[in-house]
Amino acid sequence: MNLLDNIIWHALSGPQANVSTGTERARRFAPGFSPILGFANAAQPVFADLIPFCGPDEHFYCGGWSGPVQPGWRIEEEATMFRMVWAGEPPAKDDAPDAVLLGPNHSRPALELAMLTHPGPFGPRTIELGDYFGIFEGPRLVAMAGERLQAGSYREISGVCTDPEFQGRGLARRLMGKLIRRQLARGQTPILHVMRDNFAVQFYERLGFRKHCEPVVRVVSRT
Missing domain, CATH: 3.40.630.30 (Gcn5-related N-acetyltransferase (GNAT))
Incomplete structure (x- = not known):
């Protein structure tokens, strides 16, 4: 299997x-x-x-x-x-050099952003499961994305979310590109999960992800 x-x-x-x-x-x-x-x-x-x-x-x-x-x-x-697997070309450059690597001191704002945007199952220690990057507007965390599941060469990108006031600026795309570049450089294959009725399915396909299966x-x- x-x-x-x-x-x-x-x-x-x-x-x-x-x-x-x-x-x-x-x-x-x-x-x-x-x-x-x-x-x-x-x-x-x-x-x-x-x-x-x-x-x-x-x-x-x-x-x-x-x-x-x-x-x-x-x-x-x-x-x-949908469980989706990366099938695209490596991003040409890091479009999020300003992204901040989140640490334990960011657990509260990360959880608050997750509760606001509902990117999927998230807990106060989720950002400890891998590299999580965030973009700030002043002291305010307005977008983030990171890594959750890991098995074999597969590494999941998860917790992708943007504060509704800051959507439409390409922040999620920039953060995901950063993570994809880092994972590919480590010899890993990026994967992700997205609900079937989530409009982001098409966004992920445009990035380079392909559907692997559709589990319940x-x-x-x-x-």
């Missing part, structure tokens, strides 16, 4: 096992990081394994599973998303 077909599990049980918790059949990012679940068999997830590791007030994203909900859990939302994605919680 291609790593991409179960990229979450291969990340949580592999290079990012140190920031996840769970069993040999089911894992989650540790609390504070992105609320995402991964299963060794994505089509037949063993939710029971995660009960000791998940609080009743938490909501989690999981993909690749479309069967009935298991006892002790409920489905909050369901949709599909659900938001679940403990009952």
Whole structure:
């Protein structure tokens, strides 16, 4: 099986096992990081394994599973998303030399921007999962993009968002170009996830990403 077909599990049980918790059949990012679940068999997830590791007030994203909900859990939302893989030419130059590498002192403004724009599952420690870059207007963080999942040579670009007051200026494109250049220079293949009905699908295709698959994605919680 291609790593991409179960990229979450291969990340949580592999290079990012140190920031996840769970069993040999089911894992989650540790609390504070992105609320995402991964299963060794994505089509037949063993939710029971995660009960000791998940609080009743938490909501989690999981993909690749479309069967009935298991006892002790409920489905909050369901949709599909595209998993996209880089297939373009390397960006000619870094269009975001002014971007700031975000650190622990930026966790609050990064979380606030994510809560405002909803780029996907995001936690107060998500920016620790890779290189996150932001563009500031004075002291205000107005756009960011960074890295989340990692497995094999694949590196996910995630958390791409722009404050609504600053959209239309190409900030997301500039930040993504910077990340793509850095990943390609490291010998990595950029990937990303985007909801099917998100207008950004066409934007990512124009950049050079191609659709790999369209898995089901659900938001679940403990009952």
